Amino acid sequence: MKPKFICNIATVAASLSLAVPAVAQDIQHDTEHYILQKQHGERWAAEDSELDQRLAELREANGGKPPNIVYILIDDMGFGEFGMPELNKIRGGRTDALDQLAKEGAAFTHMYAENICTSTRVAMMTGRYAVRTGMELTKVTPPEGVGLNAAEITLPELLSDAGYATHHIGKWHMGDIKEAYPNNQGFDYASFPMHNQVSYSFLTRDAELRSITTSFTPESLEENPYALDKSFRLYDWVTQVEGERNSPVREWGIEPGQRPDEQLYIDVNEKFQQQAIESLRSLAAGDKPFFLNYWPQIPIAILNATPDGDCLNANCGRWANAMTLVDEYIGDILTEIDALGIADNTIVMVMGDNGPMKQEQPDNGYAEWLFRGTKGSALEGGHRVGAFIRWPGVIEPGEIFGDMVFIADLYTTFARIGGNMDGIPTDRVVDGVDQTSLLMNGDTFGRRDYVHLYEVDSLKATVKQNMKIHWPAPGVNPSMAGIYNLFWDPREEHPLKRQGVWSGTAFGRMLAHHNQLKAKFPDWEPARGTPYEDVENIRPETKAMVELWKETYGDARYVITGVDAAGN
Amino acid sequence: MKPKFICNIATVAASLSLAVPAVAQDIQHDTEHYILQKQHGERWAAEDSELDQRLAELREANGGKPPNIVYILIDDMGFGEFGMPELNKIRGGRTDALDQLAKEGAAFTHMYAENICTSTRVAMMTGRYAVRTGMELTKVTPPEGVGLNAAEITLPELLSDAGYATHHIGKWHMGDIKEAYPNNQGFDYASFPMHNQVSYSFLTRDAELRSITTSFTPESLEENPYALDKSFRLYDWVTQVEGERNSPVREWGIEPGQRPDEQLYIDVNEKFQQQAIESLRSLAAGDKPFFLNYWPQIPIAILNATPDGDCLNANCGRWANAMTLVDEYIGDILTEIDALGIADNTIVMVMGDNGPMKQEQPDNGYAEWLFRGTKGSALEGGHRVGAFIRWPGVIEPGEIFGDMVFIADLYTTFARIGGNMDGIPTDRVVDGVDQTSLLMNGDTFGRRDYVHLYEVDSLKATVKQNMKIHWPAPGVNPSMAGIYNLFWDPREEHPLKRQGVWSGTAFGRMLAHHNQLKAKFPDWEPARGTPYEDVENIRPETKAMVELWKETYGDARYVITGVDAAGN
Helix, strand or coil, X not given: CHHHHHHHHHHHHHHCCCCCCCCCCCCECCHHHHHHHHHHHHHHHHHHHHHHHHHHHHHHHCCCCCCEEEXXXXXXXXXXXXXXXXXXXXXXXXCHHHHHHHHHCEEECCEECCCCHHHHHHHHHHCCCHHHHCCCCCCCCCCCCEECCCCCCCHHHHHHHCCCEEEEEECCCCECCHHHCHHHCCCCEEEEECCCHHHHHCCCHHHHHCCCCCCCCHHHHCCCCCCCCCXXXXXXXXXXXXXXXXXXXXXXXXCCCXXXXXXXXXXXXXXXXHHHHHHHHHHHHCCCCEEEEEECCXXXXXXXXXXXXXXXXXXXXHHHHHHHHHHXXXXXXXXXXXXXXXXXXXXXXXXXXXXXCHHHCCCCCCCCCCCCCCCCCCCHHHHEECEEEECCCCCCCCEEECCCEEHHHHHHHHHHHHCCHHHCCCCCECCCCCCHHHHHHCCCCCCCCEEXXXXXXXXXXXXXXXXXXXXCCCXXXXXXXXXXXXXXXXXXXXXXXXXXXXXXXXHHHHHHHHHHHHHHCCCCCCEECCCCCCECCCCHHHHHHHHHHXXXXXXXXXXXXCECCCCC | CHHHHHXXXXXXXXXXXXXXXXXXXXXECCHHHHHHHHHHHHHHHHHXXXXXXXXXXXXXXXCCCCCEEEEEEXXXXXXXXCCCHHHHHHHCCCCHHHHHHHHHCEEECCEECCCCHHHHHHHHHHXXXXXXXXXXXXXXXXXXXXXXXXXXXXXXXXXXXXXXXXXXXXXXXXXXXXXXXXXXXXXCEEEEECCCHXXXXXXXXXXXHCCCCCCCCHHHHCCCCXXXXXXXXXXXXXXXXXXXXXXXXXXXXXXXXXXXXXXXXXXXXXXXXXXHHHHHHHHHHCCCCEEXXXXXXXXXXXXXXXXXXXXXXXXXXXXXXXXXXXXXXXXXXXXXXXXXXXXXXXXXXXXXXXXCCHHHCCCCCCCCCCCCCCCCCCCHHHHEECEEEECCCCCCCCEEECCCEEHHHHHHHHHHHHCCHHHCCCCCECXXXXXXXXXXXXXXXXXXXXXXXXXXXXXXXXXXXXXXXXXXXXXXXXXXXXXXXXXXXXXXXXXXXXXHHHHHHHHHHHHHHHHHHHHHCCCCCCEECCCCCCECCCCHHHHHHHHHHHHHHCCCCXXXXXXXXXXX
């Protein structure tokens, strides 16, 4: 595959009037990267040799093991939503563990996630914009019958190949078909909900009784004789499962005939936390370096997240309240890492997956704030997230990284640190840039000054340095588009006047480059299949639901009498 | 006067169904204070005895001197506008001195100023809402012929009486009549511009040439034959003056025939900084404790603020650029304080006077951000300001005060710390609450959980704890008003639904209390007079301008053929 790749680089570089980089890079990056590569490649190469040396020394100091990685992803934690003591006072929040993490490690001010749960998680796992994987549509209402393609080379696969033990605990949200399960995507062990938090909270009898959702449970649907399509709101989905690598999974915490309710959600979240702690202990006891991927379901708490509904902070909105609870969970994990004596060789990273959820403002205790826009939007408020990392002895305590980082960069960076850059596939575009130099050399050593921001499959905005363009509708000249100076106007409320003209043209060139490469490497399709295969103890009611689903949609795709999901 | 005051308290308290406090308080506070007094008075009294003891010990340790106070007020520095390292990275700002101050001392997250320059400065000097003094209208276009009433008892007067040496350097903005000059309002020495920054920047030939203002200078006005009223845009105002206490002042830095321009503004700002440093040295060399009140004109920089116009930070908007310059000035002052060996007994406080200036967004490098609303508005963005204080050995380094503080509280607090609570007048309402306990005991020891927010003379909003009401038009029931939870929604974008109903009624009671007291203590009038009296070296062109002014308006008031400014 590599010869083919080198051809691609040469072709793309030629179309940009850029020479092929002196050192052939195996990874097919997005085009914009090669512009920076051309200007900074020599310095980066020198830095990289020195970093390889330091990483080798670190491994040597730790019995030959590269660092463990504990990665915690928090729902909807937009930038400034807790984790900064001054801002906590304004929001009435309390996040002692995040405050501690920021003090002992570093805070990112320009961390861009994708703007919605599934997409961010996909980009983290694959190093690619979610749109390239076909996974850009968030999967909410169960069942879906789609999921992450087995052909994706995930971060846990890379780290496994480098000798890591890999566990996933908590939210996954990348599909309910077996090839998409985390234990089939590189994790040695995984315990995860089959869907996301919506099933536990919106789609329950408890939610109906509190006027949050209506007509979802079978008994309330009975009262609507006009609801002909019984597959529109399917009930009795698979809740949470666990399993070993490439083996069937088992549903846990629910009995046949039992319905998900608020208490189940509370219990399951506590159980995930226990499992994370247990994983930490068993992984630390093993011989291998490890990757623990813990994605809690809280602070999403559409009903209560604490057993008694009590306030844990002055704010006490449901999300904000649960944020303190999840912060306590994070604190317990930090304490456990210390107690296990592995803190020195363990990278701990905590970050948000996207901005706040529009629908729950302000009653859940938050609202759009430092940035405009919410989850799902290409405004900064959709993409900019809180992010903290601790790596004792490497990252200076209290450091603040002002460099731009995109979620996909973590894939490449952790692959580098874990020692498997060679495993990164070269037959597709990998958007993740290696940011090891930023982590190890500090602020201003980042290797990215641009990011493309998608809403589903539409490119809606591009950031380059402190300038941002909101892409206009097709046929409108980018010089006439809304262009913003993010230093001056972080909330994107004042389109620039004179400065817009030159940068519109410059942005237009960036767009052309991005699209040229897309023509060569078209976006993938997600995998499709029958939901819930390999759930070995599937409940009878779930089985019946799947039968109805199969009857309606066929057993492998959204195909009904010749019309598939794409409308063909 | 005290017997009269005690009657007032009793009457007001009776109207509120509150008992007279056990310990008669001499200061006539706003009514809301007595509610807190009733609930916390005993604890406060106990704290106060202990604080008196600690203040006495501090004086003893410093040769009998109470602490020096260096107070620096920065234009338009809304909360989050620099001084927080993470947020600086987002704004491309650089404020090393403020960062240092926050690390060595404390940052306030709930500091409320008034929402416009003059009002904030008046509240700081008098301890009263500006509206009570009649000074709520910002004085911009020179000449004005109004100013701060000599009957106000200012903070420097209180501190002088307590044995302090008092200097004022920089912006004053409380009137161009002699009784309002800072050297006639309690400062032993003052060097100040007679008006504000607008005269130096908007109203110049340089500004006309850059299309910022038109038709202000006499030569460009000549081209408009329809401009009949020659007093509408007067030119040749007094620029900057200096003088000793209760003595005439001298204009400096400008010669007869010279016009203010960008260079003059740059030179004058540098001179103020030099004067501040010189004051610091002479005050430190004296025997007395001192109060240095330094109110720089930058970062207001409608033209350039740096001699060469170069960028001092990544943002480089004019205001943001000048913010780094003024931060360097602050750094030099901190360095000088250290060099003089007085750091241990010197309180240094730096804060903003109101939110950002709407007209200059975003090109000056900032825009509304954490809060909605700008200078002049009762939205949080008008009133909430950045504020930092250092008091070595007393304030815990790195502390963050989440308590609500109103600018007028500084009057009372500094009077307490300076040892002259008895000098605070008791024949008028003093809104300032003593916040010494907050400074000395730390976060949560504040004595205020409410503030009334005026726009000019209209009460537009009231904050109580984390709830805020936007007062509706007269005749609308407050239960129907927009009520916001500031923890959940700091930008006041989501009026509450159910929570509004109870709090509207509770806010209505607060308003009634506030107005009851106003009926007893009506707002004052500002002083009026002829501008520029006692400027001993007044330029001939200024003299001619004053003659035109007097011819039009009379020599003491806005009275033209029997119609005064109030329309009578």
